[in-house]
Amino acid sequence: MHTKTIAQLAQGLHTGDFSSVELTQAYLQRIQQYQSLNSFISITGAQALAAAEQADLAIAQGKAGPLTGVPIAHKDIFCTQGIKTSCGSKMLDNFIAPYNATVVEKFTAAGLVSLGKLNMDEFAMGSSNETSFYGNVQNPWAENTVPGGSSGGSAVAVAARLIPGATGTDTGGSIRQPAALCGITGLKPTYGRVSRYGMIAYASSLDQGGPMTQTAEDAALMLQVMAGFDPKDSTSVEHEVPDYNADLNNSLQGLKIGLPKEFFDAALNSDMATTIEAAINEYKKMGASVVEVSMPNLKLAIPAYYVIAPAECSANLSRMDGVRFGHRCSNPADLNDLYIRSRAEGFGTEVKRRILVGTYALSEGYYDAYYIKAQKIRRLISDDFNKALQEVDVIMGPVTPTPAFGIGEKTNDPIEMYLADIYTIAINLAGLPAMSIPAGFINKKPVGLQIIGNYFAEAKLLNVAHQYQQVTDWHQQTPHGFE
């Protein structure tokens, strides 16, 4: 049962092959069994079973929606009313939100059953899930390797079939990179497509929630629930939500694929290049044509990102001050002591580093040189993509420069860690939608293919991904020991 996709589970629930309670119990049992992966921060069995009973009732009464009764889990960045939302941080280890994130609200309204909250890098800052206060998450494909981050718990839970689908968020690659390293499908929608309300902000102008699933078809089903304008989020866009399933089976005959030459330079490991080229050959077989495109400003993406994201996070995380919620140091001597110790104790090293970088970049005398310049670069990068996307339907390339690296391998070298997102960050700066889909293995470690589309072209991306998954079976592989 646990290898089934969301689409299959939804069908089984509707035809009565199994109940939501049975499904929920089965997945909860698996979550318990594989707790050593450390993919969950909170498991909410009792609430899940109650929701599953409601779902079964709705199905029996014919009041169910297409996904009623399907289990999922949320990245612990989405606020859940009455359930701890830690954001992977000691700072929020005691935080119980009095409200649901819009995304959580939508899944609940659609009848999906949440089994718990998934591990992540602290405040979504990290590319290996090693910055989590709750410990690192084990990649099920290879012992002692990282799952990627920051949505590492989501990626592992789906890869190990502990859950058929999960929510994630992507600020610089946090859905796509772990999806790639764990051999699953991940979609970062267009900025503004999915509400950010109740999704704890890391870098507000870059953060975007999205689905992490086994298949593109499942991603379409989940996105259908998540997407849409939210009056509570001024940056969400009033753009019609199409039927994401409608185009999945469109032919790719005549599809124009752009390959940025900067994606295939020396930084890309040769095995990776071979794997990606093989995937692109599959597309050629389906009738697609390939052209080289250029993104001359791509090399500036990481430096621009590491000014903009820390600048925004330095302000976003100011509210974690020990005054109204979250960690507060014991016996503060005065106000300054309360601030300093609460924040020093509550935040981890990477979070502190980014707050400091951002504070510096926004300081008087540096603002123009860093923040304003980074915003200009951001515009140039967007222009590069927009220009390319006038000529091609989608852009393809690798998601990561290498497959999963070892736990602890890059923790002492932040720059090396930041380079793990070299192919994903630019897409966030441009605000475009992009996917990562399983495209092969190197030494039994999964490799992801990245598909980038135009603004609000999620349906196109899903179509392109789904067609590939009709002629390949990389996405159906299950790590050894989790079959």
Added chain:
Amino acid sequence: MQWETVIGLEIHAQLATKTKIFSGASTAYGAEPNTQACAVDLGFPGVLPVLNQEVVRMAVKFGMAIDAHIAPYSVFARKNYFYPDLPKGYQISQMDDPIVGIGHMDIEVDGQSKRVGVTRAHLEEDAGKSLHEDFHGLTGIDLNRAGTPLLEIVSEPDMRSAKEAVAYMRKVHELVQYLDICDGNMQEGSFRCDANVSVRPIGQEEYGTRTELKNINSFKFVEKAINIEVERQIEIIESGGRIIQETRLYDSDKNETRSMRSKEEANDYRYFPDPDLLPVYISDELRAAVKADLPELPQLKRARFIADYKLDLETASILSSSKELANYFESLVKESDCDAKICSNWVNGDLSGALNKQGLAISQSPVTYQRLAGLLKRINDNTISGKIAKQVFEAMWSSEDTADAIIEAQGLKQITDSGAIEMIIDKIIADNPGQVEQYLSGKDKVFGFFVGQTMKASQGKANPGEVNKILQGKLKR
């Protein structure tokens, strides 16, 4: 040496919206602490601000009223600093692109008119309150006020005396209430002011080093605080010292200013555009709608009062200083059909006096314009004299009766029947032969005695004109 004072004001006007600038929580004053703060106001993780469009409309209205440039595009920015009553660790304000650009206000001081430049006016959210009493050495935080919309109105350093500063502040105070964008309540903090003050030798072009005075929340204190600060600065400079740029707090109890923090200690607020909010675009439709909705402004109303009602400048200024007062006056003229001069005398005289005595606003007047008109009509048609009218007015103040009912019930109708007056006069002449003799022998003053006696005998009800006429006939020399 002769010194010149240079003053610029930063006025915070709380916009009179029902809900907060970025959340749906109520802005009503005086609720139990923290009962009017929702998750957005509390700055909880994950929450997002959504701009209340009403504040945009109000800011545009203000901008139009001061002839200012309305920015077609303005941006909200985060002003970063830590304080317990600032929930997010930053205040959402506007920095580089304020909604209202350069404009001006005209003020009058000692009969002289003067134009004060307005540099800008921008939108921002208020912080909460830190409460230091009643918490046994701890601090309590009340976030009811957090997120209340403010319009910060920044003037040019155009004022040259505390008097001018007060005149400007009053003018802005009057205007925001005229526009219905601020209730102007200074006790509740709806209208607050900081003053930037410096001095320079007369004739010097360069500005002196300025200090910023905080916490001056009444017209009286603005004047006192500026004067005391100017004295302090001159004293320092004249004794060879130098002014430090700093923020100073005015202590009204001790009538002194004292240092809060110097420029060196000042925060670097690290402003940057708030990524949670989109830029504000002011459409032509909004402009047109606000323009159509703009009331007659005090300056224009005053000019019209002088032209239409033949009022003098001072009377017209007083009557046009508040929209409610002006409306009361105009309604009274219309309703009573009396001379505008009489109406203005009553509004600025007896009515204002009675209101002031009880600390009431014109809108709270127990005597409505309709009831006052009823009284003025009776003066106009000689039913009662002006003197009796004051008595009737007093009775109206403490009852809900009409003037007519009071006149009737208390028998205050003027006696115009010459036969009745003649009878009273005949008796007075008969009773006072000595005074008659004095008058007839040439003492004109004694005539007043007879008038007084007649009025007294008639309990003030005899028509004074008639009394004069009859007395003159009877006491012919």
